[in-house]
Amino acid sequence: MLENPRSPRVRAVAKLTKRSARQETGLFLLEGPQSAREALGHRPDTLVEVFATPAALERHADVREAARDAGIEVVFTTEAVLDAMADTVTPQGIVAVARQAPTSVREVFAAMPRLVAICEEVRDPGNLGTIIRAADAAGADAVILTGRTVDPYNPKVVRATTGSLFHVPVAVGVDLASAVEKAHAAGVRVIAADVGGGDFLASRNLLAEPTAWLFGNEARGLEESALALADLSLRLPIYGAAESLNLATAASVCLYETAFAQRAG
Numbered sequence: 001m002l003e004n005p006r007s008p009r010v011r012a013v014a015k016l017t018k019r020s021a022r023q024e025t026g027l028f029l030l031e032g033p034q035s036a037r038e039a040l041g042h043r044p045d046t047l048v049e050v051f052a053t054p055a056a057l058e059r060h061a062d063v064r065e066a067a068r069d070a071g072i073e074v075v076f077t078t079e080a081v082l083d084a085m086a087d088t089v090t091p092q093g094i095v096a097v098a099r100q101a102p103t104s105v106r107e108v109f110a111a112m113p114r115l116v117a118i119c120e121e122v123r124d125p126g127n128l129g130t131i132i133r134a135a136d137a138a139g140a141d142a143v144i145l146t147g148r149t150v151d152p153y154n155p156k157v158v159r160a161t162t163g164s165l166f167h168v169p170v171a172v173g174v175d176l177a178s179a180v181e182k183a184h185a186a187g188v189r190v191i192a193a194d195v196g197g198g199d200f201l202a203s204r205n206l207l208a209e210p211t212a213w214l215f216g217n218e219a220r221g222l223e224e225s226a227l228a229l230a231d232l233s234l235r236l237p238i239y240g241a242a243e244s245l246n247l248a249t250a251a252s253v254c255l256y257e258t259a260f261a262q263r264a265g
Contacts, residue, residue: 002051002077005084013051013085013097019151022100028153030096031086033060036067038163039098044070046098046166051075053082056093063094087155100153103169105144105179109186113141115258116188116212117251120176120226121148124218128152129160130248131215136164138255144171144179144212180229183212190214190230192222193254195244197233200257206232207261213254218247 002010015021016029027048030036033056039047040063050067052074057064067074077085085095108116117135122128128150135143145152152158152170171179180190188210214230216222227233236250245253 002075002081005078005080010081010084013049013095016097017087017155019154022151022153026100027097028100028158029085029087029155030098030158031088031094031155032092032159033063033094034163035158036063036094036096038166039096040066040070040072042163042166043098043101044072046101047072047096048099049075049097051077051082051085051095053077053079053093060094088159102152102172103142105171105174105182108142108144108169108171109182109188111141112186112210113188113212114210114262115140115255116142116144116183117255118144118146118176118179118183118190118212118214119149120146120214120222121217121220122215122247123150124247125150125154125156126160127218127246127248129157129162131251132157132161132168132170133164134248134252134255136161136168138252138259140168140255140259142169142171144174146176146179147173176226177229179212180214186210188212189232191254192216192227192230192233193236193250194222194227194233195235197235200234200236203232203234204257204261207258208264211258211262213251213258215247215251215254 022028050072054076082091132143183190190212192214
């Protein structure tokens with residue numbers, strides 16, 4: 001059992017809360033039984049280590065069994081060690097380390113996708129995690145993150161995806177112009193979500209075709225250079241008195257409207 005919160009092994013795991021350590025090692029941190037459960041269920045090949053208190057593993061027998069089936073040893077620790085490893089105040093007794101496994105933008109479009117989310121300079125970890133989760137729920141084929149978007153392996157992003165990071169292919173560090181070029185080559189229309197765009201309702205018929213939604217920064221939206229790359233821009237209508245929609249909420253609506261249109265077609 002790991003008992004020393006200051007041991008080199010514990011410190012190495014704790015460092016993964018920092019982007020520099022994640023870039024250097026190619027690893028990232030998972031916290032809580034839900035993240036461990038999803039990783040074990042969908043991408044056990046990415047898991048490197050699983051740490052848990054005996055009490056937590058007793059409560060979450062399915063995690064213990066999934067780890068055993070995947071041939072992954074669970075290392076027992078004290079509560080103090082788990083607290084030292086985790087980014088959250090309450091890691092719920094389970095922490096794991098996984099390998100980053102991004103896909104390439106070339107692979108995304110080689111698969112001839114019908115629904116893709118492209119994030120350009122999305123900076124809030126909670127927003128990005130929610131967009132990845134919404135893309136997964138809407139049946140999107142992939143999420144593409146440009147180099148100016150927050151690291152998807154940031155612990156806050158990982159938690160906000162609630163496991164969807166292991167369900168949907170995610171390409172990282174992509175050049176936006178290159179992504180749009182590959183989308184067009186694959187017959188995918190790129191639509192920018194923008195408050196200055198055209199009427200969403202008037203263009204809903206377009207959504208039945210292969211679509212890549214382009215989402216921008218929370219505060220500034222998309223720059224003119226990014227908007228110019230898109231085939232068109234659309235805005236969601238505001239029927240009440242709200243000034244605007246949160247980025248992740250707007251993205252969820254756009255992705256689901258497209259999923260509805262494509263399935264109806």
